[in-house]
Amino acid sequence: MIRCVIVDDEPLARQLVREYLAMDEELEIVAECANGFEAVKAVSAHDPDLLFLDIQMPKLDGFEVLSLLDRSPMVVFVTAYDEYALRAFEVHALDYLLKPFSEERFRAVLERVRQQMLLRDRVPVGPMAAKLRTKPLQRIVVRDENGAIDVVPVSRVDYVEADDDAIVIATAGRKLRKQQTLGDLASELDPDRFVRIHRSYLLNIERLEKLELYAKDSRVALLRDGTKLPVSRAGYVRLKELL
């Protein structure tokens, strides 16, 4: 049996995939999801072999869903937009179905799925997807240990702090932990807005109130909410370039 999850925010689009899958006895639908949150949960719960994934969806788009997965199903994108095809193959998607698609085309996809099942050496899609989102990043998705998902628009990020091999994102009084390096995140964000003021700190410059000198060559950044962050010498140079 090949176990599938269908993810699409339009009920009729899900129905069409469901009907095509029903014609093939080897395929079983283990979950249908109307948005990205449900998709992340369903993949965790069912560990499916195959994911039919729409791209444009509320809250989390298809690529953001992939970046949050802790398993690596085969992925077939199903979308009306052809402009994501290149990115889809970069995240090792198995195929890319353009709506509306023919039954013939759908059968060809299933044929590829069967061949892939025999190989059984799947590349995990999550980390790849994380690297290939639109740049600069508009929002950061975080998933905690309990599986709860937070979507934080970058405009609401105050600063990001490195913590071992993870980062802690400070946003509106909350702190969210994410498994990613600070350098990695910094490279995805708009460099005109987020400055590496210190090896361990990335600051949203819109939050900066002022810089204070507290010893020779040593400065702290005072944020609007009163937080103080250390500024290294190199960080100070980067800040000055921007201000």
Add this chain to the structure above:
Amino acid sequence: MTLERVRVALYAVAAVSGVALVSSAFLLTRQGIAATTAIAAAVPPSLLFGFIGFASRFSCRALPLRTTGFTRLAVAHLGAAVVASGLWLLAWQRWLSLLGETAADTTMILGVGVLLYAAMIAVHYLVLEVEASRRAEEAALRYQLLAREAELKAFKAQIDPHFLFNSLNAVAALCGSRPGDAREMTQLLANFFRQTLRLGALDRITLAQEIELASRYLAIEKVRFGARLDMHIDVDDAAAARSVPPLLLQPLIENAVRHGIASTLDGGVVDVRARVDGGLLRIRIENPADPDRDVARGEGIGIQNARGRLAAISGGRAALTTTEDAGVYRVEIELPA
């Protein structure tokens, strides 16, 4: 001030000074003063008068002919003329006494001053009028250009191909289990596109026609989005009869679905309301929108185009504002008759 205007100003000063010089020198020679002495004596007061005459340009600008009452105009300029001529006469007397001469006929000099001042005022008003009409022509031309550009953009943006692809996909889905609904959906789509082409070719349509198109569009999207999309349309009779440029609202309604309803998990209502209020047509489109949706900051093409077209057709008197709070996105349009 541009170089061009500085040059014109200098010419004006020179001309007034010249006329003042010739006429006053003539008066002096008639009193029996030698011609060369008369001309030399007339130079400084005439130059002074030239500058006073030029300065009157600013009082003309402050009192535009069209909007200032006659008495106010007459009193202001007559007063200024008397003061200016008085100054000119005073300058004369001081200057002549310095040269050891006396002017016998001061009333004539005063008279020449008043006449010259009046002529200067007339010239200023003429120049201001020419400038104003040139500016009006430029503005009209600019609006015409804006209008054409906006129309072009609107036509290009008219049909979103993804809307078509997604709708066709819905038709394909319906064919299997609900063929009757599939047939109806093809009808809805055909009617919508036919109507779009027909209305798009017209110059102006009624708001009622535009709203009808919007409800056809929303009916199609309702098939796709199901329970996530509802619509509420409330247009009073006076508003429905008003004329609007075709397809002004359509891109905004499409935005309400594509960036609004589609961005939220539970969807909601696209609420369209239009009223005539104090001669103004007021249209409001409201829809739920996820505040965290992934959009580049700033306004989308749809809003920019609508704003451009409104500016073009109303000569800048119409307004389009967008607001977003508590998960509700709102576009408001004010359109004079």
